[in-house]
Amino acid sequence: MVCLGNICRSPLAEGILHNLTQNKAYHIDSAGTSNYHPGAKPDSRSIAIAAKNGIDISKQQARQISTADLDFFDHILVMDQQNLIDVLALCNSEKQQKKVALITAASGVDAMDIPDPYYGDEENFNYVFSLLHDSCTLWLAKQ
Numbered sequence: 001m002v003c004l005g006n007i008c009r010s011p012l013a014e015g016i017l018h019n020l021t022q023n024k025a026y027h028i029d030s031a032g033t034s035n036y037h038p039g040a041k042p043d044s045r046s047i048a049i050a051a052k053n054g055i056d057i058s059k060q061q062a063r064q065i066s067t068a069d070l071d072f073f074d075h076i077l078v079m080d081q082q083n084l085i086d087v088l089a090l091c092n093s094e095k096q097q098k099k100v101a102l103i104t105a106a107s108g109v110d111a112m113d114i115p116d117p118y119y120g121d122e123e124n125f126n127y128v129f130s131l132l133h134d135s136c137t138l139w140l141a142k143q
């Protein structure tokens, strides 16, 4: 799961997918295209909306995506169009490129992307949680 800062959207996506796949053997992680917040906990507003929905994301630590991720993971789901451009620019093979997809498009959710809530309010975080929950549920059903 990839966003810009790895403190708002992708930690929520990681937590939600982890929660939905509890009994299955998936290795789920998240990262940011930027290195703005290395080692930081998720944004308190993401921690709060996750907790309200029974998901603990407070132990996660932000990190930047690496080229090793593009080989290790089978699916690289990004949150918005800019993340897609940035992650595709890191790819050095068609095999890597084929793993990268916008989470909304890959799941069939009717939204352009997962909007960045960083400068928003609680309502923006609620919307992001709901879109990510729908996206992760639908994406998983397709696997």
Ligand code: 4NP
Binding pocket: 003, 004, 005, 006, 007, 008, 009, 010, 036, 116, 117, 118
């Ligand atoms: P995220 O949100 O990409 O969903 O983690 C952001 C977090 C931090 C910043 C931007 C977006 N920032 O500019 O620090």
